[in-house]
Amino acid sequence: MSCKAIAARLQTRTCADRQKLQQELENNKSRLSLSLDGWTSPNNIPFMGIVVHFVDNNFKLRRKTLSFELLPNAHTADNLTDSVWAILKSYNILDKIYAITGDSASNNMRMAKNLESNWNRRYFTAPQHRWNAGTQFINCTAHVIHNSVIQFLLKMSACPADNYRQFDRTEEEGTRLAGGQQRRYPKIQSLEGFAKTLEKLRMVAIASSNSTVRKEQFQEHVKRQLGKALLLKVDVRTRWHSTAAMLQRALLLKGPISAWIVQRNELDELTMDGREWAEAELIYSILRPFCTCAQQLVTTATINIHLTYGIYNYLFEHLEAFKERLEDEFSVQSRYKEQLLVGLDAAWNLLNKYYRLSDPKCTYSAAILLNPSIKGKYFTGEEWKLPADNVPWQEKYEQQLRQV
Secondary structure (H helix, E strand, O other): OOHHHHHHHHHHHHHHHHHHHHHHHHHOOOOEEEEEEEEEOOOOOEEEEEEEEEEOOOOOEEEEEEEEEEOOOOOOHHHHHHHHHHHHHHOOOHHHEEEEEEOOOHHHHHHHHHHHHHHHHHOOOOHHHOOOHHHHEEEOHHHHHHHHHHHHHHHOOOOOOOOOOOOOOOHHHHHHHHHHHOOOOHHHHOOOHHHHHHHHHHHHHHHOOOOHHHHHHHHHHHHHHHOOOOOOOOOOOOOOOHHHHHHHHHHHOHHHHHHHHHHOHHHHHHOOOHHHHHHHHHHHHHHHHHHHHHHHHHOOOOOOHHHHHHHHHHHHHHHHHHHHHHHHOOOOOHHHHHHHHHHHHHHHHHHHHHHHHOOOOHHHHHHHHHOOOOHHHHHHOHHHOOOEOOEOHHHHHHHHHHHO
16 A cells, blocks of 8 residues: 555544544533643744543543644744634534643643633623633643642752753863863752752763663672663653653662762762762652642543642642751751752742632532542541631532532
């Protein structure tokens, strides 16, 4: 079969599947919700994917890929608005949309406002089909968690870059540089404290895999001590919770790292002393719960919005408890302790911002009330006893649910 014939068959099948999905969505009695995400490929081509979620007429939860679009330009709010609106219009489901979930990026927030304006103009005389960005755009909780970690790292002056340039100097040149003619890692010399520790681990991870010789030598140390091959990880700002993953792997390979650096003279500036390893363990103990919560959200295909309030409360308690322990238990230099406290406050404040934004969005509380294993008893816990507008939380959320 020729390439043209294969392409023609794919096009025919795609059109048939799209028409079938459109008919199913048009005939479905329930409202539809969307989740969307945009990203740019390594060759700078912008894409956007949209998934539709709904309960079908047999009361089964379904999800289908609605579109995978090549955007005409960058991920601006206007481009996203035009693309989403055109896709929904092509499926004839503009009057059936309930909620849209997306990252908490500023372009998505503006897109939601633009969509609200479009819906309100189109359905000026049909208020039941209008859409409210403030209550019906759902911030991706995993993305909020990631952003809180980024805020923490920014306050520590230890935020990862978007990417790292690979070092490819020869061993001979590295030896010459180590002899004092030029420092190989000038950035590390300008850093101190936690920022310096994290930057060292990033450079070690890069150096351990940027040449065949180095990679083989490092893996020999790993296999000798652990009995299996494992690579180090490098964090990047846009990869969710990669800093926790980098620290976890580095702490696991602490022995091989130390032995390998001793073997490589050109890497002596990356030597980690006991204090720096203790700092790495401290930062990992702060970030680990964030990573665990995010993985709980993104590694399952089932509905998990009912977990949101519990995750927020768990992370609030973790940050508050760590601040108390920091004052009493941890042996950290006073200037670095203050830096940690500022970082913990920054993470707490960002979480609190989106936690407060969730209150008007009855989707979160409705998901809890409708979950048969939780229901209203969730709001009878110690943290829910304070009244909201002089109405108990459970009663307030039940009233909201009746109005949906």
